[in-house]
Amino acid sequence: MENKQKLKRPIQKIIRFNQEESTYLENKIKASPFKNFQNYARISLLTKEVVFVDYSDLYHLNSEVHRIGNNINQLAKLANSFEDISSLDVQEMTDAIKDLSQLVADKLKGEIRKAHE
CATH class of the missing domain: 1.20.58 (Methane Monooxygenase Hydroxylase; Chain G, domain 1)
Known part of the structure; x- marks a missing residue:
């Protein structure tokens, strides 16, 4: 418990993927400058704009x-x-x-x- 208070980012979010999505994501991470999923996901979620189009x-x-x-x-x-x-x-x-x-x-x-x- 005390260890979580020392973390810079103590809040954890869980996400699930199917195999196809996971493979796609792994390839995107390898092609990016990020070394792991956590960094890739955090930067992507915080900096990329989500576009919703009503068709x-x-x-x-x-x-x-x-x-x-x-x-x-x-x-x-x-x-x-x-x-x-x-x-x-x-x-x-x-x-x-x-x-x-x-x-x-x-x-x-x-x-x-x-x-x-």
């Missing part, structure tokens, strides 16, 4: 685009059965939705990549 709006937008695409597909099937709309118009709408869906997916992937850098 809920992008996920919501992505699901809405998919719903719109499904609705257009249903309309296209209906239009084809009645032949009221030209197949060219249907194809243009379908292509536009695919392009929009791809833009949303690319934006989401880009934001995720930026957050992990």
Whole structure:
């Protein structure tokens, strides 16, 4: 008990890793100027900024685009059965939705990549 009072840092925190995380962390420590986990973790936790990115709006937008695409597909099937709309118009709408869906997916992937850098 008396020994703990003499320590510079008497407060201990415990963290658990799976094997993959542990191996990844060991490699990061070896590549760093720190000699052990304690120093690496303390400096990393105290000096690195934690970035939280809320992707809920992008996920919501992505699901809405998919719903719109499904609705257009249903309309296209209906239009084809009645032949009221030209197949060219249907194809243009379908292509536009695919392009929009791809833009949303690319934006989401880009934001995720930026957050992990």
